[in-house]
Amino acid sequence: MRHPMIVLLAFIVVCLAAGGLGGFITAESVRTWYPGIAKPSWTPPSWLFGPVWTLLYVMMAVAAWMVWRRVGFGTALGVFALQLALNTLWSFLFFGLKAPAIAAVEIVALWGSIVATIALFAAVDVVAAWLLAPYLLWVTFASALNIAIWKLNR
Numbered sequence: 001m002r003h004p005m006i007v008l009l010a011f012i013v014v015c016l017a018a019g020g021l022g023g024f025i026t027a028e029s030v031r032t033w034y035p036g037i038a039k040p041s042w043t044p045p046s047w048l049f050g051p052v053w054t055l056l057y058v059m060m061a062v063a064a065w066m067v068w069r070r071v072g073f074g075t076a077l078g079v080f081a082l083q084l085a086l087n088t089l090w091s092f093l094f095f096g097l098k099a100p101a102i103a104a105v106e107i108v109a110l111w112g113s114i115v116a117t118i119a120l121f122a123a124v125d126v127v128a129a130w131l132l133a134p135y136l137l138w139v140t141f142a143s144a145l146n147i148a149i150w151k152l153n154r
Helices: 004-033 046-071 075-095 102-124 127-131 133-154
Strands: none
Touching: 004 046, 004 075, 046 075, 046 102, 046 127, 046 133, 075 102, 102 127, 102 133, 127 133
16 A cells, blocks of 8 residues: 555545544434534534535645655654544544533644644645644634533533
8 A cells, every 4th residue: 555646545535534433423413412502603504514624634634645655654643643533532522422511621632632743744744734724723713612612501
């Protein structure tokens, strides 16, 4: 599996699979629990999350692939894998367990792992690091939204 396009496809599949698992975890709660809880007025419409996350996962995959092409598998991609796991865990905590307070704590760890990934990627490929900037911005926004939902529903 050393052919670059096969590895790129593998990164895309892994990232979209993480998103798909998160989507599977959230599906029932998005229909039942989430519409009934209090949310701030600046909450985006539900239909926006799918397209945004799909684009972000593809950008994450391309960034990881760019790093792989330069240095192979190592610390940078290990931290990338950690943040991807934390990303999926957040969906389980917030939507699966319906626990915004616990998810708010976890999303801070996710945010930190994204910052660490960007720093490690920047040392290898600046463009790869910049490809993660929209993801960091979205998770920053999601963090604020998570905390606001937690406070509104205590």
